[in-house]
Amino acid sequence: MADDDLATLGPAAGPRTTSSDRPSDGPEHPQPTPEAVPAAGPAARWLPRIVIAGLVLAALNLRPAITSLGALLEEVRTGLGMSGTVAGLLTSVPALCFAAFGIAAPRLARRFGPGTVVCAGMAAIALGVLVRPYAGGTGGFLAASALALAGIAVSNVLMPVVIKSWFPARVGPMTGLYSMALALGTSLAAAVTVPMTEALGGSWRTGLAVWGVLAAVAVLPWLVVVRQRRAAAGAAGATADRSAEKPVRIACSPTAWALAVFFGLQATGAYITMGWMPQIFRDAGVSAGTAGVLLAVTMAMGVPLSFVLPRLATRMRHQGPLAALLGLCGLAGYTGLWLAPAAGAWVWALLMGISNCAFPLALTMIGMRATSSAGVVKLSAFVQCVGYLISIPGPLLVGTLYQHSGGWGLPIALMAGLMVPQIAVGVLAGRDRRIEDEV
Template sequence: MNAPRPLWQGRALALIGIVLVAFSLRSAVASLSPVLDHITRDFAVSSVVVGLIGAAPPVCFAVFGLATPLIERRFGLERVAIGALTVMSLGLLLRGLANDSLTLLAATVVVFAGVGAGNVLLPPLVKKYFADRLGVMMTLYSTMMAISTFVPPLVAVPIADSLGWRLSLGLWGVFAVLALLPWITLLLRERSLAPTASASDTPPPDPTDGIDDVTDAVAVATGSIATAPADRRVFGRLWRMPLPWALAAVFGTSSTMAYVAFAWLPALLIDVGDVTPATAGFLLSLFALAGLPCGMVVPILIVRFQATRPLFLVAVAAGIVGLLGLLLAPTAAPALWVVVYGLTAILFPLSLVLLSIRARTPESAVALSGFVQSIGYAIAAVFPLLVGLLHDTTGGWQVPLVVIIGVLVVSIPAGLVAGRRRTIEDEWEARHGRW
């Protein structure tokens, strides 16, 4: 087994670039809803538009998640990463310059087009430059994405109060612009070097080198999903089995909880929790912060202890308790309800780990990942808009909260199916014979 080389040895620019990309991908999602109260003082933003803004991330992630691999094959990882970051930077700038709800929505779609592409590109970039340190790097960028989810709500309102909401929104574009610089430098350096000296022509170390623990093993599996070619035959079979649909329902539930919260939680807390916009932003930050330990602990508990079903039921129970608290006693302990609701973040790393261990090969895993994420994001795109429509129709938050609680309850059978210790190949062979 070869010793992995230091992270910064000959690849410091890639390290900096990956960290900055990871930070930029999530800060765009979490920085808008805390300052909607400030924006509405300048122009009206209807609940339908807020719902569409909340639906934009999963829709863009699904669409551009499918399109990006095709573009990358033609232009290469670094060029497409530069393009995605440029689009994201432009969208963040335009969002800060919006003069009505439609331009705000259009700029948000531009932002998440770039984010959707970045989500797909980041694991292959890690695999290209850090194949010998996958576990460390994927933990690093996952942690950075978690940090960039809870920091923006924490500072967005204070900045908007002192410097205006436009600067509060546009500020996050600075990180996207900074993320461009290492990749532009790497691309220029690659062009100037002879092909034999190019970093991309150097055979990467064996991805299994340096795997010391469960977290590294999970990271290798996730990296394989991101780069392996999809098998159309396998993808076609997934439609005919319960397990892939169960995994899609779990992933869709996870995404629904997150995007409904980022679209509506601050407004809900201001309306029924009797808190200020600054406090609502802080509470949204607490919601996001709950995902940080989940991402570190859940993969180990699943792979080492086969704890899929207990973790799923804990996440669902926590979500129901937190939402019931907001429904029945919103002013009693809003911070407690938000943190408990935030434990639904368990479902996200749970879903990602299951995408790797519920398939025998990287080829079938990438087909399963595409199936689950496309359907899951389609499910998640419905609910931010539905919550806004229900809020407008009923004039309150009771019905929307009941609907979101219903999503958690309905997902329970899917979670139990997803928790079965079998692969999609096992399920196919039990029903149809040889895989």
């Protein structure tokens, strides 16, 4: 995918700029290029700020469709007559949709432009979240969820390339801002879904559907971005850097595979946490409201850490130690859940929240392991699609083990065991390599 495929959304990457990708003793200084300057005019001058607003609003909407369901999973299971295995399948649907639809993101971006695709993704999230509680039966619920998750999938893949394209010298800070907003949306949905449902009359259908309003708001800045970039392209013509971009056979890169497996294992843990952690606490005697707050605490840990971690990662030549530290926190958290889930609930929630920050670390490494926007979009699609495929069996297996064993001992042992290979591949993915150099 050439850099001019990104012109519909924002400026091309221009000559290779890696000042934010490699450690530096001094502050980051963007290097302006003609391509990095939008067309003249008041609206165009505001466009980078509108892009930032769009990034933040999009990030706020990339997890509430999942975490709001986790908070009300027992009510949804009862209302739709789901078994434990089907509920486990429901918690696996996000990973399946992310893998299936995420792989189409580069092709869609080439054809329609990334801005248009992200805008359509936000609209799909809004429609799916609004419709699914009233779609009728488990099949309709899953179909509407898949629509929302398709919108999340393409946006997941394109966010790193939007950042690399618009802010090539500020990958760390902008990834931190995006990750922080994503964590904020995740934690808010987990924290307020149960009390908001009670305030709105107690129907789980209303409690899930209300999150579609936030997604509808997120469409607005992307409409402005798409319109302005099309106007600029029509007035001046879109130019792009075509200098010496070598074809990248992404599947031949060891770093791409290490990063994909790392992404997959951290996604497995994250979706098991979002889908099942409230149930673990509720089965241990914790009230539904408190269990939702505990999940919110886990997600909220990502708000400050997701802002700081990418900035720290971009200043390190090897991000492996960070991956190892996050994995060790996960091991400690799962051990606590197994030994004393209720007594130390707040501590385990905090540790799991730290461990879940492997996600912003993975996003940051995607931006650092390629030298151009074209490389980033290929790497992002490969890592996320392969990673989410790897993560599909995890939540389903947890649900099956829980149903057949009658407790959480085996599921928690599985979760803890997966942290060991996650640490190993995280260290490999954190090496100072570029996929273009490897292939």
